[in-house]
Amino acid sequence: MDVIMLSRLQFAAATMFHFIFVPLTLGISILVAVMETMYVRSGNEVYKRMAKFWGHIFLINFAVGVVTGITLEFQFGTNWSKYSAYVGDIFGSLLAIEATAAFFLESTFVAVWAFGWNKLSPKMHCIAAWLVAGAGNLSAVWILIANGFMQNPLGYKIVDTPNGPKAELVDFFAVLFNPFAWNEFVHTVSGAIALSAFFVLGVSAWHLLRKNEMDLFRRSFRIAAGFAIVASLVVAVQGHLHGNHVAEIQPAKLAAMEAHFETQANAPMYLLQIPGQDGNVLEALPIPSLLSILAFNDPNAVVKGLNDFPEDQRPPVVITFLSFRIMVGIGTLMILVAGLAWLKRNNIDDQKLLLRALPFMIPLPYIAIQAGWIVAEVGRQPWIVYGLMRTSDAVSPVQPGQVGTSLVAMVLIYTLLGAAGIYLMARAAKKGPSKA
Amino acid sequence: MLESTHLYLASIWFILWGVLWAVYFALDGFDLGVGTLAPFLAKTEEEKRIMLNAVGPFWDGNEVWLISAGGVTFAAFPFAYSVMFSWLYTPLLLLLFALILRGVSFEFRSKIENPSWKKLWDTCQFLGSAVPAILLGVAFANIFQGLPFNADYVNPGGTLELLNPYGLAGGVLFLVIFLTHGAIWLAIRTEGELQARAVKTAKTLWPVLLVLVLAFLAWSFVGTQLFGNYFQYPILFVLLLLPVGGLLAMRWFMAAGSWWKAWFSSLAFIIGTTLFGVIGLFPALMPASPNPQYSVTIHNSASSQLTLSIMLGVALVFVPIVIAYQAWAYKTFATEPVGKDDMEY
Numbered sequence: 161m162d163v164i165m166l167s168r169l170q171f172a173a174a175t176m177f178h179f180i181f182v183p184l185t186l187g188i189s190i191l192v193a194v195m196e197t198m199y200v201r202s203g204n205e206v207y208k209r210m211a212k213f214w215g216h217i218f219l220i221n222f223a224v225g226v227v228t229g230i231t232l233e234f235q236f237g238t239n240w241s242k243y244s245a246y247v248g249d250i251f252g253s254l255l256a257i258e259a260t261a262a263f264f265l266e267s268t269f270v271a272v273w274a275f276g277w278n279k280l281s282p283k284m285h286c287i288a289a290w291l292v293a294g295a296g297n298l299s300a301v302w303i304l305i306a307n308g309f310m311q312n313p314l315g316y317k318i319v320d321t322p323n324g325p326k327a328e329l330v331d332f333f334a335v336l337f338n339p340f341a342w343n344e345f346v347h348t349v350s351g352a353i354a355l356s357a358f359f360v361l362g363v364s365a366w367h368l369l370r371k372n373e374m375d376l377f378r379r380s381f382r383i384a385a386g387f388a389i390v391a392s393l394v395v396a397v398q399g400h401l402h403g404n405h406v407a408e409i410q411p412a413k414l415a416a417m418e419a420h421f422e423t424q425a426n427a428p429m430y431l432l433q434i435p436g437q438d439g440n441v442l443e444a445l446p447i448p449s450l451l452s453i454l455a456f457n458d459p460n461a462v463v464k465g466l467n468d469f470p471e472d473q474r475p476p477v478v479i480t481f482l483s484f485r486i487m488v489g490i491g492t493l494m495i496l497v498a499g500l501a502w503l504k505r506n507n508i509d510d511q512k513l514l515l516r517a518l519p520f521m522i523p524l525p526y527i528a529i530q531a532g533w534i535v536a537e538v539g540r541q542p543w544i545v546y547g548l549m550r551t552s553d554a555v556s557p558v559q560p561g562q563v564g565t566s567l568v569a570m571v572l573i574y575t576l577l578g579a580a581g582i583y584l585m586a587r588a589a590k591k592g593p594s595k596a
Numbered sequence: 597m598l599e600s601t602h603l604y605l606a607s608i609w610f611i612l613w614g615v616l617w618a619v620y621f622a623l624d625g626f627d628l629g630v631g632t633l634a635p636f637l638a639k640t641e642e643e644k645r646i647m648l649n650a651v652g653p654f655w656d657g658n659e660v661w662l663i664s665a666g667g668v669t670f671a672a673f674p675f676a677y678s679v680m681f682s683w684l685y686t687p688l689l690l691l692l693f694a695l696i697l698r699g700v701s702f703e704f705r706s707k708i709e710n711p712s713w714k715k716l717w718d719t720c721q722f723l724g725s726a727v728p729a730i731l732l733g734v735a736f737a738n739i740f741q742g743l744p745f746n747a748d749y750v751n752p753g754g755t756l757e758l759l760n761p762y763g764l765a766g767g768v769l770f771l772v773i774f775l776t777h778g779a780i781w782l783a784i785r786t787e788g789e790l791q792a793r794a795v796k797t798a799k800t801l802w803p804v805l806l807v808l809v810l811a812f813l814a815w816s817f818v819g820t821q822l823f824g825n826y827f828q829y830p831i832l833f834v835l836l837l838l839p840v841g842g843l844l845a846m847r848w849f850m851a852a853g854s855w856w857k858a859w860f861s862s863l864a865f866i867i868g869t870t871l872f873g874v875i876g877l878f879p880a881l882m883p884a885s886p887n888p889q890y891s892v893t894i895h896n897s898a899s900s901q902l903t904l905s906i907m908l909g910v911a912l913v914f915v916p917i918v919i920a921y922q923a924w925a926y927k928t929f930a931t932e933p934v935g936k937d938d939m940e941y
Contacts, residue, residue, distance in 0.1 A: 165798040223703035226656070227696040233666055237681025238688055244681075248674020249899045253907050256667030259660060260914045268657040268918075268925055276941050279928055320894075323675055328900040556682035557750040566689045573693055577700055584707050 164564040165556050167239040170570065174231050175537075176530055177574045181225030181581070183529055186300060186349060187356025187387075188218050189293035194383060196286045206376050211289070212277075212362065213593035214380070217585055219274055224581040226267065228574065233259075239563065243544055243554035247327045250316055250335055251306055258302035266295035300352075301345055308341020310545050311536070312409050327548070340409060343402040344536070349392040351532065354494060355525035357388035358518075361501055363589045365518035368509060372592055378508065379443045385505040388498035396491055400454070407455035407463070410546060412473060413539035415466045416480040418451055427463040428450035437474075475541045483534040490528035497521060598895060605905060606898035609672040612911065613881070614874030616668055618867040620661035621732070621770075622777075625866055626859075627651035627658055629778020631698060631725025632771070635718065637782070637797065643790050644718070646934045648702060648941045650785035653929040655702070657922055659695065669881075671907050675897035676881040679749050683882075684735055686755040691731045698724020706941050729774045730767040733900045734758055737766020740873055741820050742885025745892070769808050774800040774867075775819055777862045780846075783855040795850075798858070802847050809843065809869075822876030823885065832875060838868030 161169075192215045199207035233255055236244045244252065269291040276285050315334030316327040329335065353565050361384045364377040407414040414420075419435030420427060428446035435441065449459035458464070501518070504511045544551040598606055630651050638644035670677040681688055697720035705717035738758050779801060782794035816822045826832045842865030851857035877883060881897065898904065914934035929938075 220703055220707070227699035230659075230663060230695060231692050233663060233670075234681055234688060234692060237666075237677050238685050239668065239682075241678035241682035244670060245675045245678040248670055248677060249903050252667070252670030252674050252677065253899070253903050256671035256907060257910050258662065259664045259667040260910060260918065263663060264657065264660045264914075265921070266920045267660045268922055271653040271656050272925055272928070275938060277927055278938075323896060328672075329903045329906075332902070332906055455796050515788075520794075556685070557748065558677075558682055558685050559751075559753050560684050562753070562755075566686070569689075569693060573696060577696070580704055581700070584704060 161560065161564070163558060163560050163563055164552050166560060166567055167555050168551065170239060170563060170567045171235055173567070173571060173574070174228065174235060176576065177532070178225065178228040179530065179533060180526060180578065181221050181228065182300075183348075183352035183355045184221045184359060184524070185218070185225045186296050186352035187354070187391075188214060188221070188359065189289070189296050190318055190353065191356055191360060191383065191387065192218055193286070193289040193293045195380075195555070196289045200282050200286045203248070206379065208282075209593045210376055210380055213376070215273070215289075217588050220551075220581060220584050220588065222270060224577055231570075239556050239558070240554045241556040242543070243549065245323060245326060246554070247309070247313075247316075247545060250309055250327060250329045251340075252304055253329070254306040254309070254335070258299055258306070262295050262298040263304060266292055266299060269295065282535045297349060300349055304345045304348060305338065305341045305473060307536075308338040308344055309335060311344070311540060312338055312340035313545050313548050314338050317544045327345075327545075340405060343405055345400050346398050347532075348397060348399065350391045351525070351529050353387055354391035354395055354498070355529060357384040357498070358494065358521055358525050359389060360384035361388060362519040362522040364516040365508075367589070367592055369512070369515045374509070376593060381501075382505045383509055383581060385498070385502045388494075389502040391490065392494045392498045396495060399488075399491070403454065404457065410540065411464045412466070412469050412574070413475060413480070413535075414455055415464060415469070416475040416539055417484040417535060418455075418463075419466075419477055420451060420463055421465045421467050423462065423465040423468045425452065425460050425462045427452070427455075433481075435477050437477050472542065475539045480535055480539045481536070483531040486531040487528045487535060490524045494521075494525060494528070599901075601892075602898070602901040602904070604681070604907065605901060606672075606894040607879070609898070609904055610874075610878060610881070610894050613665070613672065614670055614871055615867075616661060616665040617874065618870035619752065620658075620665050621660040621773075621870055622863045622866040623661055624655070625729075625774040626777040626781040626862075627655040628725045629776070630782060631721050631778075632729065632775060633778055633782070633794075633797065634725075635722050637790065637793050639789075641714075643791060645706065645788035645939055645941060646786055646790060647782065648705075648721070649934045649938050650782060652702065652938070652941050656699075657925065659699070662695075669909075672899055672904060673881055673892075673894065673897040674899060676892045679745070679892050679897075680882060683743060683745075683749065683751045684758075685751070687731050687735060687758060691728050691735075694724045694727040694731070696724075698728075702941050721870060726771065727804065729771045733767035733770025734763045735766075736770070736873065737763045739882050740766070740816060740822055740877070741890075742883040742888075745882075745884040745887065745890040746883060747890065749890070753888075762815060765808075765812055765815060769812050772801060772805050772808055776805050776846075777859070777866065779857045780850075780855060780862055784859060785934055786929065791933075799850055802850065805824045806843065809839075820876075822873060824877055825878055835872055835875065839865050839872055840868075842866075842868055 192211050195207050195214065196211040198204070199211060267290045271293055273285065273288045276288060280288065315329060315331035317330050318325050319328045342414070360380055364381040364384065367373055367377045370382065418429065419433060419440055421439050426449040428448045429450035430443040431445035431447065433440055433443050451463055452461040453459050455461065466477065497517070500514060504514060508515070540546055542550050542552065544554045630647055634644060638647050639919040669680065701717040701724060705714050705721070735758070741762050779794050779798035783791055783798055786794060803848045842861045845861035846858050846865060849855070849861055879895065880891045880893045882887060882892040
């Protein structure tokens with residue numbers, strides 16, 4: 161394999177692994193802060209034990225999430241040095257701002273939170289919880305503004321330098337208020353909150369079935385049910401709007417998401433469709449105009465097909481198409497289950513079937529989120545910066561052997577970490593909260 | 597060549613770049629030192645836990661200074677970032693893997709009461725502390741000495757060449773600096789026998805450190821261009837007061853048993869030493885040897901004037917805030933020796 165493919169694999173492995181842990185960090189930190197606020201306001205010790213219990217799981221999850229995030233920043237330099245040199249003026253500053261304005265805050269106050277139970281007043285400790293939650297989500301803002309630049313580059317000009325051409329910042333506010341980035345932010349964070357709410361629902365259901373700490377888990381369930389239904393609805397509605405935006409800005413990605421090959425007005429969507437890279441192997445049961453409606457909210461809209469993009473500008477179709485369907489399918493199921501959990505939240509003890517099903521729901525949002533990122537990142541190919549720089553031009557001048565070796569080492573280490581981290585989280589979740 | 601305002605900004609960023617690395621070494625240095633000392637100083641499980649908890653509330657925040665140093669290289673000198681990290685591909689990834697294993701070992705080790713489980717994460721903690729200390733030293737010594745760049749900045753695969761004698765000397769120097777810094781920290785944060793061992797370790801390491809520093813300076817004088825700027829502008833030698841003063845004060849306060857003051861002296865020594873090296877490099881972030889025309893300098897790697905100005909604004913606002921809350925965290929969590937209530941790990 162060549163350096164490009166190895167580097168792509170390495171980056172995919174590093175980001176996907178990192179993103180097993182990020183969504184729970186983003187979402188559960190908010191839930192813990194809410195629980196702790198309820199403790200400070202009511203003085204009811206059960207909320208304190210709740211915050212400690214879910215916070216304990218958060219800390220294990222955070223440990224793996226944070227260490228795997230460090231690799232990502234440096235991989236732009238190690239594996240994608242041409243990219244770094246080309247867009248560093250813009251992209252690098254966003255990562256640096258993220259570290260300075262958000263990541264410091266999160267890392268410092270995670271420790272303050274973990275070690276501060278006996279050293280801080282309840283109010284101060286609660287503020288630490290909110291700082292952790294706020295800083296984590298603020299990190300997401302900056303990272304997604306950086307990713308938004310890769311998806312929809314704005315606010316730059318190309319200049320010549322002695323080391324070749326590069327992109328230079330001309331309008332910081334254009335970069336900052338990139339609508340694509342903010343769409344991604346809302347989509348990612350609401351998805352993360354939905355995932356975390358389902359995590360809390362699933363673990364709570366497991367304990368409720370076993371009549372374990374009923375009061376604590378009923379309350380956890382009620383809080384999470386509210387977050388689950390609101391967040392999964394926001395993900396879906398906003399996801400549709402985000403899709404409209406993709407149709408407009410990244411038509412090739414949209415065409416790949418739908419395996420749509422022929423440019424046409426009143427574009428249909430097929431209930432039965434098997435895609436290939438160069439055309440659909442099977443398409444049957446069309447719903448007329450549905451694709452035009454979904455993409456542009458207009459049945460007559462023309463949707464550009466993949467055949468009208470040069471072959472070297474088409475993303476991998478099958479992966480993008482399937483990932484998109486997995487994401488949407490799971491998302492739909494989540495809305496239904498979250499709605500049910502919310503309706504039954506006040507007499508949840510009697511809902512045996514729902515309680516039994518919820519623990520099995522825990523992995524699904526994880527799969528949906530991974531699939532969503534595959535749509536976003538694989539769908540952007542062959543561009544590393546959409547329309548501006550190709551992934552193949554971005555790679556570092558390193559030896560394939562170096563990348564191959566580090567890829568193997570990384571997979572081994574990450575497997576060890578992932579297995580240990582997930583095992584410890586499951587163990588802590590099953591063990592339940594510590595007594596008083 | 598950059599225009600004057602641009603050059604001015606790039607020079608400021610060069611200094612800030614050096615300061616960030618210096619602060620990173622000064623802060624993460626002591627917790628890497630403690631992680632390396634743990635297998636040698638702790639005789640019991642409880643002592644081992646005390647050692648980890650002595651750095652527990654701080655190591656994570658300390659490590660973010662590394663992310664910032666990396667991020668600032670990326671933002672202010674993107675070309676330097678791309679050359680630095682791709683040229684040093686293998687050692688850098690080794691450093692990252694080590695830091696990853698170390699980071700989770702804190703959280704994981706005490707979660708299961710099982711000797712082989714603990715042994716696994718103790719090994720990760722040790723390697724994850726010692727390896728970064730050495731690698732950072734090797735990397736910076738090689739940068740001080742100059743890297744053999746060619747016109748396209750391709751590393752022909754010569755990672756092992758970084759392990760030249762001067763590079764290795766840098767690795768040993770960094771390790772001993774961090775060990776001393778860590779031993780002093782333990783003297784502050786522990787009690788009883790463990791503290792006595794930490795005190796003894798710090799006092800034993802100090803003369804070793806002194807000899808290494810003198811040897812490394814002499815070798816740098818003969819083998820690198822680091823002193824060029826100093827002879828051109830002799831006033832710069834004033835800078836030496838910080839590392840030299842810090843090093844001597846460290847020993848003085850050790851003898852007096854004032855461990856906080858000894859730690860701050862060590863802090864000053866580390867910051868001073870890093871800045872001494874960085875200023876010797878100016879205007880290069882990575883000098884090329886033997887072909888200085890391929891050096892990566894602020895001239896050929898700085899970001900646009902707009903980016904540098906925006907970043908300066910961000911830094912002026914946020915860095916003081918970061919320093920303030922990190923100082924508050926140190927004040928809140930490091931005023932007393934580690935007690936039974938503080939045993940998170």
